Amino acid sequence: MNEGAIDVDELDGGFDLQSTVESGQTYLWNRRDGRAYERDGVHGGDHWYSTVLPATATATNEPEVVLARQLDGRLEWRASTPNAHERLVELLRLDDDLDAIAASAPDEPLVERAYASYSGMRLVRDPPFGSLVSFICSAQMRVARIHGMQTRLAREYGTPVEFDGETYHAYPTPAQLAAATEAGLRDLSLGYRAPYVRQTAAMVEEGEVDPAHARSLPYEDAREYLTQFVGVGQKVADCVLLFSLDFLQAVPLDTWIRNAIADHYPDCDRGSYEATSRAIRDRFGGAYAGYVQTYVFHFLRST
DNA sequence: TATCCAAGGTAAGTT
DNA sequence: AACTTACCTTGGATA
Numbered sequence: 001m002n003e004g005a006i007d008v009d010e011l012d013g014g015f016d017l018q019s020t021v022e023s024g025q026t027y028l029w030n031r032r033d034g035r036a037y038e039r040d041g042v043h044g045g046d047h048w049y050s051t052v053l054p055a056t057a058t059a060t061n062e063p064e065v066v067l068a069r070q071l072d073g074r075l076e077w078r079a080s081t082p083n084a085h086e087r088l089v090e091l092l093r094l095d096d097d098l099d100a101i102a103a104s105a106p107d108e109p110l111v112e113r114a115y116a117s118y119s120g121m122r123l124v125r126d127p128p129f130g131s132l133v134s135f136i137c138s139a140q141m142r143v144a145r146i147h148g149m150q151t152r153l154a155r156e157y158g159t160p161v162e163f164d165g166e167t168y169h170a171y172p173t174p175a176q177l178a179a180a181t182e183a184g185l186r187d188l189s190l191g192y193r194a195p196y197v198r199q200t201a202a203m204v205e206e207g208e209v210d211p212a213h214a215r216s217l218p219y220e221d222a223r224e225y226l227t228q229f230v231g232v233g234q235k236v237a238d239c240v241l242l243f244s245l246d247f248l249q250a251v252p253l254d255t256w257i258r259n260a261i262a263d264h265y266p267d268c269d270r271g272s273y274e275a276t277s278r279a280i281r282d283r284f285g286g287a288y289a290g291y292v293q294t295y296v297f298h299f300l301r302s303t
Numbered sequence: 304t305a306t307c308c309a310a311g312g313t314a315a316g317t318t
Numbered sequence: 319a320a321c322t323t324a325c326c327t328t329g330g331a332t333a
Contacts, residue, residue, distance in 0.1 A: 139311080142311085192324090231312090252311070
């Protein structure tokens, strides 16, 4: 058993684990108490969360189990491998300077209220394939159900890992999902997203297209690149760029942000996704516009 | 108890 | 290019 703790009061801008993993950016963390994600969630809870990194991303080529919980300024972790501290820095962006990022946000009432409500919320850096598939599943779906789909996908198709007397499941690999049938995926309540997930997994498995490759492209080219995958339009592409591939300027134009634009920034509505995206990105401060998007999204959705 | 509706959109077909 | 429409599923609202 490897364990340790991180003093998050030392981080620039602090940290809030619950709002970070339950704000609809990631569907790859689970509450270990088994309670429904984002339903029984009482803010400030000290429950353990778990995530399992895919074998392909780990040194030993075994899935890596990471558990974390926050008690005030102390982020405790337990893991199946010794390097969980750096994993948490990577997965939860603990090296982002939140104070500087918040300072770059526009001085506007909606944005300031959103930042004040979720102090310490950070963006995540999910593994690319899991991020891609979970946002393909997000089309016309509620946050709690998107999370449920990912949990079922892992249980049904992912590699089981024993840790501390319990069985966890890694998120499925591209090969594992490519081998699934559409009917099998529909049985997990993916609905019309089932063929999208299977085909996208097959594309990644064949190796001709790789979601991580987008990281090396200019922002708008990266978004175009990701739309090659089946079930990925510009909005889903922006989510993967923001929540996995380090494009902190990406502002996914979902229903909540579109409503916010209509209500608060009508001059940013330029008709097309591309032009509106540029306008709201500029309004939200440019380089860290995606951080503003995430705070506003979480704020609007939870009030 | 039954019916209706919308949920972090995308693909395919028309104009 | 811009504009429609169909698409699975289900929890919660409405009648």
